[in-house]
Amino acid sequence: MQDRKGGCLCGAVRYVLKGEPRAIALCHCTHCQKQSGSLFSFNLVIREADYEQSGETVVYVDKGDSGQPVHRHFCGRCGSPILAKIAAAPGKVVVKAGTLDSMEGLQPKAEIYTDHAVKWLAPVAGTARFAQNQ
Numbered sequence: 001m002q003d004r005k006g007g008c009l010c011g012a013v014r015y016v017l018k019g020e021p022r023a024i025a026l027c028h029c030t031h032c033q034k035q036s037g038s039l040f041s042f043n044l045v046i047r048e049a050d051y052e053q054s055g056e057t058v059v060y061v062d063k064g065d066s067g068q069p070v071h072r073h074f075c076g077r078c079g080s081p082i083l084a085k086i087a088a089a090p091g092k093v094v095v096k097a098g099t100l101d102s103m104e105g106l107q108p109k110a111e112i113y114t115d116h117a118v119k120w121l122a123p124v125a126g127t128a129r130f131a132q133n134q
Contacts, residue, residue: 019050
């Protein structure tokens with residue numbers, strides 16, 4: 001596998017993914033809608049050990065539906081969301097795929113929190129859909 005690189009809009013935060021994603025999913029939850037400013041968030045779940053970052057992020061501590069913290073990292077200069085660290089999923093990070101330099105070869109396998117998806121958005125072909133997180 002070739003390393004994938006990405007970063008924020010202004011370039012102050014850069015990262016390298018050194019491993020294959022464990023999951024590739026679209027999340028329609030209201031928190032992802034708000035943090036992305038869009039209909040959903042395109043996410044890669046990767047082992048934290050396979051994520052290397054340069055530049056500092058600012059952290060907003062959110063709460064997941066598990067009741068445990070979700071640490072949402074974003075660039076303090078341009079505001080780009082970079083990743084989330086979910087206390088309920090230790091050892092993994094959820095990278096915001098829109099910050100990758102290239103999304104070539106990435107296809108979502110699942111859509112989660114579809115109970116919050118806008119009704120006029122068609123399901124993505126080839127994905128399993130879940131009303132909540134699985």
